[in-house]
Amino acid sequence: MAKESDKFAYYPLFRSGLPPPARRFAGLLPYNFSGGHNDAEQIPIDALIEASVAVLKRHGSRLAIYNLGHGPLGYEGLRDVVATKLAKRRGIACSRDDILITAGSTQGLNLLNQIFLQPGDTVVFEEFSYANAIRDMRQLGVTIVSAPLDSGGLEIDALDSILGNLRDRRVHPKYIYTIPTIQNPTGTILSLDRRHKLLSLAEKFQTVVIEDECYSNLVWADDVPPSLYGLNPKHVIHVGSLSKSLAPALRLGFIVADWQVLSQAIACKTDGGTGALEQMVAAEYFFDSFDSHIAGQTRALESKLGSLVEALQREFGTSIEFHPPEGGTFIWAKLPPPIDVRKLIQPAANAGIAFNPGPEWSCGDDPATSHLRLCFALPTAEQIQKGIAELARICFDLFGIPERGTNASRRIDS
Amino acid sequence: MAKESDKFAYYPLFRSGLPPPARRFAGLLPYNFSGGHNDAEQIPIDALIEASVAVLKRHGSRLAIYNLGHGPLGYEGLRDVVATKLAKRRGIACSRDDILITAGSTQGLNLLNQIFLQPGDTVVFEEFSYANAIRDMRQLGVTIVSAPLDSGGLEIDALDSILGNLRDRRVHPKYIYTIPTIQNPTGTILSLDRRHKLLSLAEKFQTVVIEDECYSNLVWADDVPPSLYGLNPKHVIHVGSLSKSLAPALRLGFIVADWQVLSQAIACKTDGGTGALEQMVAAEYFFDSFDSHIAGQTRALESKLGSLVEALQREFGTSIEFHPPEGGTFIWAKLPPPIDVRKLIQPAANAGIAFNPGPEWSCGDDPATSHLRLCFALPTAEQIQKGIAELARICFDLFGIPERGTNASRRIDS
Numbered sequence: 001m002a003k004e005s006d007k008f009a010y011y012p013l014f015r016s017g018l019p020p021p022a023r024r025f026a027g028l029l030p031y032n033f034s035g036g037h038n039d040a041e042q043i044p045i046d047a048l049i050e051a052s053v054a055v056l057k058r059h060g061s062r063l064a065i066y067n068l069g070h071g072p073l074g075y076e077g078l079r080d081v082v083a084t085k086l087a088k089r090r091g092i093a094c095s096r097d098d099i100l101i102t103a104g105s106t107q108g109l110n111l112l113n114q115i116f117l118q119p120g121d122t123v124v125f126e127e128f129s130y131a132n133a134i135r136d137m138r139q140l141g142v143t144i145v146s147a148p149l150d151s152g153g154l155e156i157d158a159l160d161s162i163l164g165n166l167r168d169r170r171v172h173p174k175y176i177y178t179i180p181t182i183q184n185p186t187g188t189i190l191s192l193d194r195r196h197k198l199l200s201l202a203e204k205f206q207t208v209v210i211e212d213e214c215y216s217n218l219v220w221a222d223d224v225p226p227s228l229y230g231l232n233p234k235h236v237i238h239v240g241s242l243s244k245s246l247a248p249a250l251r252l253g254f255i256v257a258d259w260q261v262l263s264q265a266i267a268c269k270t271d272g273g274t275g276a277l278e279q280m281v282a283a284e285y286f287f288d289s290f291d292s293h294i295a296g297q298t299r300a301l302e303s304k305l306g307s308l309v310e311a312l313q314r315e316f317g318t319s320i321e322f323h324p325p326e327g328g329t330f331i332w333a334k335l336p337p338p339i340d341v342r343k344l345i346q347p348a349a350n351a352g353i354a355f356n357p358g359p360e361w362s363c364g365d366d367p368a369t370s371h372l373r374l375c376f377a378l379p380t381a382e383q384i385q386k387g388i389a390e391l392a393r394i395c396f397d398l399f400g401i402p403e404r405g406t407n408a409s410r411r412i413d414s
Numbered sequence: 415m416a417k418e419s420d421k422f423a424y425y426p427l428f429r430s431g432l433p434p435p436a437r438r439f440a441g442l443l444p445y446n447f448s449g450g451h452n453d454a455e456q457i458p459i460d461a462l463i464e465a466s467v468a469v470l471k472r473h474g475s476r477l478a479i480y481n482l483g484h485g486p487l488g489y490e491g492l493r494d495v496v497a498t499k500l501a502k503r504r505g506i507a508c509s510r511d512d513i514l515i516t517a518g519s520t521q522g523l524n525l526l527n528q529i530f531l532q533p534g535d536t537v538v539f540e541e542f543s544y545a546n547a548i549r550d551m552r553q554l555g556v557t558i559v560s561a562p563l564d565s566g567g568l569e570i571d572a573l574d575s576i577l578g579n580l581r582d583r584r585v586h587p588k589y590i591y592t593i594p595t596i597q598n599p600t601g602t603i604l605s606l607d608r609r610h611k612l613l614s615l616a617e618k619f620q621t622v623v624i625e626d627e628c629y630s631n632l633v634w635a636d637d638v639p640p641s642l643y644g645l646n647p648k649h650v651i652h653v654g655s656l657s658k659s660l661a662p663a664l665r666l667g668f669i670v671a672d673w674q675v676l677s678q679a680i681a682c683k684t685d686g687g688t689g690a691l692e693q694m695v696a697a698e699y700f701f702d703s704f705d706s707h708i709a710g711q712t713r714a715l716e717s718k719l720g721s722l723v724e725a726l727q728r729e730f731g732t733s734i735e736f737h738p739p740e741g742g743t744f745i746w747a748k749l750p751p752p753i754d755v756r757k758l759i760q761p762a763a764n765a766g767i768a769f770n771p772g773p774e775w776s777c778g779d780d781p782a783t784s785h786l787r788l789c790f791a792l793p794t795a796e797q798i799q800k801g802i803a804e805l806a807r808i809c810f811d812l813f814g815i816p817e818r819g820t821n822a823s824r825r826i827d828s
Contacts, residue, residue: 008648010674013588013622015532021677024511025485038478045474052466060459063661064452065792071439097438103517104686118429132684174427208427234422247477249690260424263435270546272520275689276663378479 031387034354037378051284067273074101078283091226105214105241105253111265116174124176127364146364153190156197175208182215185332185373187325192225202235214241219327308376315392319402329377445801448768451792465698481687488515492697505640519628519655519667525679530588538590541778560778567604570611589622596629599746599787601739606639616649628655633741722790729806733816743791
């Protein structure tokens with residue numbers, strides 16, 4: 001179009017403190033172990049077609065009305081489906097009036113940040129946490145105080161001390177952000193006992209817990225403890241996702257919270273409502289297929305996890321440490337400390353491989369420079385095998401590690 | 415659920431400066447002349463079903479990938495449809511890489527505000543303008559300087575003086591926000607001559623024009639001047655909507671702008687992408703039905719405008735002033751100055767009637783206390799007749815106006 005010299009210079013008019021501008025999208029890499037994508041094989045295309053046809057026939061003309069005429073909380077049919085699911089699976093007793101449908105759990109978190117936070121505020125995060133949530137705090141000028149995790153999730157005694165120290169310093173954290181069920185990135189599930197103790201701390205320190213349960217449907221076991229909100233809603237704001245359970249390109253999440261919070265979230269939600277067609281189709285499909293859908297999806301994910309575990313062990317041997325997650329779509333893995341995974345990003349990308357570098361998922365004392373988050377939902381079993389073999393080769397070329405996989409010495413092979 | 419006394423008090427933890435919390439949604443009123451709804455009869459249900467089936471069959475499995483794997487600008491198929499439509503109807507030469515799909519034009523405007531504005535900034539608005547945009551400026555702590563409108567839209571000479579005065583005071587407005595094609599709320603179309611002059615002012619004062627063209631497809635005449643962006647993109651950011659043209663409950667809009675702006679908009683668009691199913695279905699339907707759809711929709715809207723004009727003249731006679739709009743979905747009408755329409759809101763609501771009170775659409779010297787915005791897309795012809803008759807009766811009971819309609823003296827009738 002215009003020559004660069006003819007262009008108007010917009011930058012001087014932009015506000016200060018903007019995030020860095022995006023780069024041009026260059027397409028997805030073929031061996032994609034990054035991001036929260038899902039398994040393309042698990043999209044129930046025929047059932048979504050059936051749902052679309054049925055719900056458009058029944059309610060299509062309502063699309064002429066903002067929010068289908070159901071108000072800013074969202075489509076009543078979807079709120080009813082969510083309420084039923086939350087009662088059955090997450091121990092939550094709520095009605096459609098306690099649920100705000102959002103454009104993914106991401107918008108739910110954004111709205112809560114808009115309500116609670118201003119520059120200079122303090123929040124408590126788990127030491128490893130959702131990269132975008134960490135990024136948002138930094139963008140907002142909010143201080144993160146981190147609480148340690150172990151193989152059972154949030155360490156409650158340590159959290160007690162941290163909150164006590166903050167109180168001594170007269171710092172009142174705006175909220176504790178936790179991912180209790182399939183912690184992101186570590187993949188753990190917080191025990192019932194720890195959940196009760198966490199709720200006691202919220203009461204003791206009179207603070208708010210935001211529980212992000214976006215992966216809570218995707219667990220291998222049947223006996224998951226109830227959500228924190230289900231155990232006692234008093235201090236808890238529950239954020240959930242349907243995108244993760246169905247299809248990430250559909251933007252559907254929800255907040256369950258006291259009206260004090262929801263009424264303020266609605267006032268900040270200036271988007272004209274969450275997309276109604278996606279709400280209608282998801283509600284129609286999930287109305288009687290939720291359990292069977294989740295059962296099929298978790299089976300497929302657990303099988304892909306198996307492929308990734310096998311590939312990592314074969315290719316990296318004892319050079320990689322991880323606990324297989326109890327659900328979800330990712331492994332949090334650690335390479336030997338001399339390796340800084342940030343130096344691996346570009347060489348891996350050159351070979352068509354993407355992963356999430358650990359440092360983006362750390363907000364605590366451990367910078368996670370040797371950690372990677374490896375997502376296993378999108379790549380096929382074959383892509384997992386090839387991609388991990390190639391990643392190990394690149395890693396060895398750069399760092400001399402892994403020297404051997406399970407069955408073979410790499411140094412001799414190459 | 416919990417007793418009020420058991421509730422946690424969230425308010426002390428909320429940030430300062432929040433908008434007022436929402437009230438519980440009480441349902442839509444039967445005689446609804448408010449908001450940007452559309453005509454329910456014009457939703458092409460069968461064609462949307464056909465489009466859903468076709469596009470889910472073809473691309474359904476891509477829903478597993480964020481943004482369908484097409485990157486943060488949005489679904490390539492929809493960006494291509496938008497580019498084609500803009501070339502044909504709005505004189506814009508652009509490619510899919512110049513278009514960011516947003517969740518309605520509302521999100522487009524929100525993103526631009528995030529990029530440009532901080533408290534204390536100044537923007538230039540038309541004296542009567544989109545109520546939500548005015549509200550957002552007040553919420554952001556941004557000063558609006560208003561430019562006058564006449565029956566041809568923005569008064570260019572007055573704008574020249576206003577920009578000159580600002581320059582003398584060393585105030586550099588961040589942007590000029592204009593709705594050139596079906597001005598909201600006044601319904602005018604800016605002439606080609608004024609468009610060229612407006613672009614010259616942007617060059618003269620080195621500022622940005624945000625043109626909001628969300629109603630630009632819904633015009634009665636065939637010979638609409640090209641968009642400002644089409645005439646010269648240098649200073650212009652073009653914001654458009656597909657929601658208005660198809661169905662407001664679908665959240666689909668777009669920004670066309672220089673990469674300096676788009677790259678920053680993407681960085682601020684932390685929503686995980688615009689809903690993909692709505693993008694796919696709209697693209698599939700519009701690919702070869704855009705012109706016929708718009709033709710049918712504008713015919714239906716123009717007919718409803720006729721019903722509203724007739725009802726207003728019959729019921730309010732010479733007591734109401736308005737220029738029938740050249741397109742869109744609303745009339746900007748004025749009652750005699752002693753009437754403050756804010757006193758009409760509650761009595762009208764009690765009778766099941768909703769309208770947009772003028773003061774919310776004013777940011778200039780005229781507070782528009784006697785103005786109403788009456789939307790004619792959603793109510794049926796019968797609801798228009800009944801609702802306006804009832805509104806006139808309430809108005810007469812409260813203010814003694816209108817004393818007579820076209821054919822009858824109200825005072826004698828009652």
